[in-house]
Amino acid sequence: MQVWCLKKPIIVSLSVYPIRLGLTVCYLIKDKGAVLFDAGMPRKINRFKRSLSGMPVDPSEISLIILSHAHFDHAGTAKDIREFTGARILIHREDETFLEQSRMVWPKGVTRWGKISAFIFKIILKRVMRYPHAKPDMVMDTEEFSLREYGIDGRILHTPGHTRGSVSVLLESGELFAGCMAHNRFPFRLTPGLPIYADDIEELKQSWKKILPLGVKIVYPAHGRPFHPDKMKKELGFTP
DSSP: OEEEETTEEEEOSSEEEEEEETTEEEEEEESSSEEEEOOOSTTOHHHHHHHHHTSSOOGGGEEEEEOSOOOHHHHTTHHHHHHHHOOEEEEEHHHHHHHHHTOOOOOOBOSHHHHHHHHHHHHHTTTTSOOOOOOOSEEEOSSEEEOGGGTOSEEEEEOOSSSTTOEEEEETTSEEEEETSOBBSTTTOSSSBSOSBOSOHHHHHHHHHHHGGGTOOEEEESSBOOBOTHHHHHHHTOOO
16 A cells, blocks of 8 residues: 655555644554544644545544653644544553643753753743643553554554653554654754653663564654664664
């Protein structure tokens, strides 16, 4: 099946539809069922509706909204999308309180630009960092969670580091939806690699080393274009 991923089609076994909601690229994954990975920045419900109208997916087909973590640019429109689609919101227990309180602690800059930009962005984005708080329908408190019940051959994996409750989705066909485990777009990075912000960058590296041997074929970051996992293996000096 031909899947449009940003500007170039990629041949995979199911449909992956990118939806840009502010700074963040969210991903609608459609196979026997449909789930949404991340919910973008606040007040983007109209853009979500417009994007969805051009896809062969009915809103009622979306059964689950998986939040990679509770930052404003990933969970901002989650409540509105739930009301529009009827989908359930899932988040990891370590980030549950932040979602319920619409509270964000900006992660530490782990590069020189990360430290400088964190200071700048906290000032510029102060007004949008708070978003409609939401009580999740499902709270993940295990290391992995199967998506087969939702018609997707894949699983959610706990991949802490950017935040303590960060999660990723890995499909059996090799697509990894990595959230902020990596960045690949200005103003974060110019090339694919580790994020410039993380609560614990060493823990994040360990999350990568845990997930890379699981058959990852392509990485879909929340900020930027998809890329080959060899980019991360090289940066991490990874050897199985």
